[in-house]
Amino acid sequence: MSFNDSDDPRSTAVEQLEAFGLSAYAARTFVALTGLGEGTAKDVSALAEVPRTRVYDATAELREHGLVDVQQSSPKRFTAVSAETTGRRFRREYTRRADLLAEALDEIEPVTPNTEQRGVWTVTGREMVSDRVVEFVDDASEEVVLVTLEALLTDDVVDALGTAADRGVAVRVSGMDFSAGDEEGGRLPDGCGFESPRAWSGVPAGRLLMVDRRRTLASVLVDGNGEHPPSARDETAIWGAGETNSLVVVLKAMFSWLNGDLG
Amino acid sequence: MSFNDSDDPRSTAVEQLEAFGLSAYAARTFVALTGLGEGTAKDVSALAEVPRTRVYDATAELREHGLVDVQQSSPKRFTAVSAETTGRRFRREYTRRADLLAEALDEIEPVTPNTEQRGVWTVTGREMVSDRVVEFVDDASEEVVLVTLEALLTDDVVDALGTAADRGVAVRVSGMDFSAGDEEGGRLPDGCGFESPRAWSGVPAGRLLMVDRRRTLASVLVDGNGEHPPSARDETAIWGAGETNSLVVVLKAMFSWLNGDLG
DNA sequence: CTTATTGTGATTATCTGAGTGAACAGCTGT
């Protein structure tokens, strides 16, 4: 009868609504009302397979979120707001939450004057690695050296490099697999030096990053086998911080050897 | 010892993290790690009041979200990403969710050619009412007439009025309490006719909206007594759609009487 | 080698929410 398949719009809608904190009944009720446009508890119960007697709770919950309007008649009639309004509501609410969270965490964060660290940290997942790259580049005060595959140079990273360059940081980017070697210069913001691939051909594909010679990151792409999310779990990185950190020392040496002028 | 008060940054952070779908342990673990910068399971357990043996699960959960990095040593050491990165991650994830949701709902939405409706719908909450106003104005094809308190003319509403005017809709806005009567002209986008308050002085304060003479909304501000959220639950609106809808008929008449030229 | 500490897994307790049914109120048609 009704597909519970993955790409069914109703399933995805329910899934996302539940992610936004709604109960299962409320989510199913809402998609049913969206399909009906307007209906009674009975209608909803039939279409959403929600017990009729709980439709009232579900609609009350939805009303609190401003997603459903009620007609005070007998039988009560319910209607769902438009798709655009729903999207706008949740977008607004959750960006506000994210701002609140970042603000609160900022107050908690201790003053960490680039602590010297002994060990090496690990990250997995392409997005997660990109986040670390952005975070470290945002912290840069003097110098950024980045060697990366073209495919990993996402907008986030490019933006971070741009703002770093704007505040006077010496930014140098080099590609591992840029075919022409210079066509990528256009994607980089002003102030970012770009260098054609030199000796990087033999280096395992991924990224290499060095920030202020005190913080380094190295990543490789791996086959996404054996991981549940079919994609995006396909990059593994290690990073370290501090002048004497072993990874920092090694990567500093690598950059020096392969790119003589970095001393 | 530790405040569980409302405006404690740690409490708000935990609260928001849980809203983003993290378990209580994961949320507390994350704020503890943010405060520590770096620490072992023991450290976290002491500070976050999470059983030590559960810190490993909590950090695993956080790692899946890309919020924590792990040092593969014994004892394992954990570190939390920066506040900015955290905010960015969740902002991105949940705006994507909102987009997905809106898209899925859009596919479900039936072709509702401005159905004729008999009843009158109710909405409460200032934001919710604003959402309806925006929704209806976005639907306008010919004419929008809005009478509103100045305080209720939020950016959302102004934007909606602007885009409506841009696509050729005749937009007319009038104020109930604008002191000078014309100083608000600047806030309104081009193409929106603004009229000084005329006979609106006696009308209960709130908003009146008429779209294409087929859909109307009326709201009043009420004291937020007896409602749990101390504010924002302070506006109550009713709306209706359809040429013969009683509320539409009444408000059409009101607009005509009070503003002769709308016949 | 011994001991304290760390990591992993299994186990139990608690709680929220899904699902069900009974009781009450209100409308409708005779």
Next chain:
DNA sequence: ACAGCTGTTCACTCAGATAATCACAATAAG
């Protein structure tokens, strides 16, 4: 007015998830 029906609310059970505790294996330090 009455009876039957529909609509609404409330109270209860059950299941799944999460929190919390414990027992044991692995590791590091002395």
